[in-house]
Amino acid sequence: MHGYEQDLRKFVLLLESEAIQNGYLMFINTSINSYIMMGAKHDQPKYLMDLLENSTSFEGVLKFESDLVSPIIGKEPLNCWSLSVATLTSIMIALPKVQNEKRNKLLQSVIEGFKYVRLIEKSLDVHKELVSSTNAADFLWVVAELRREWLDMDLQKIARVSKSSKETLQILANKSEDILKEFTSKMNGNMVESDHNNLPENVIIANSMDKISNTLLLVYEESYHSASDTQVFEKLSVIIADIFAACLINLPHVILMKCYSSSIEEREKCIKEATRLLGESQDITKDLWKREIPNLSPGQSIYIDEWRALLKHT
Incomplete structure (x- = not known):
């Protein structure tokens, strides 16, 4: 001593x-x-710890968005951990034929994990490069957690009426595409010159949903097509667990x-x-x-895109 x-x-x-x-x-x-x-x-985050048991690697950080999905807006906002988690969780709320117990447990784990993610982003984003994206994530998460909505869409209603996970993904992809196309048409082709830090929150949220839902549609055709909706839910749970694991480093x-x-x-x-x-x-x-652990400096490790860039080459 x-x-x-x-x-x-x-x-x-x-x-x-x-x-x-x-x-x-x-x-x-x-x-x-x-x-x-x-x-x-x-204060042990028991639900989060249970979720993290599903994660054995950081592969989900790479899997949730594909470069094969082209952005609709010219200059995208910076991605961030919280926006990715909130978007994926919104999708999972809308998946059909999933037991309420499974869905509620997932939500509890994200509630516990989200506070750490936001603490990390607020503490380490010293240059305030993520502010627009994290503000959008905060809005998205509050609406998803309290009202089970994605923007103005009732996620629980989508879960009730969708016949499959693929249909849910397509509904969300279509809605996000509509929002982005309406925005770009208003910009009259000046999107490339616009400042991505000043994009409206709904556009940042829609861009995240567009990239993630269309990525998952590609994955669905490739490897999820024979999976049940519950199995799709579990696969997405692993992706979220991997994202949390990387961020919590x-x-x-x-x-x-x-x-x-x-x-x-x-x-x-x-x-x-x-x-x-x-x-x-x-x-x-x-x-x-x-x-x-990937060889990233603390200044790099705060950015999910830095993780993705490194993981692509490992």
């Missing part, structure tokens, strides 16, 4: 001529451990940033938050770091 106390000294701010007593170091150590244990005991960096980058006045609060976050997420991150 004494060695650990020695390590703690360099993290304590002292005024000139002040000395720190070992007893105070023990108090700090005990306080930190109590917050870690509190997070580990009370960033959590330790977020925890460190909370400890180091806050002002002196806010540091106590931030360290409490960081230690509690460490406690509730330590089992997840411990398992994830057993995997072979």
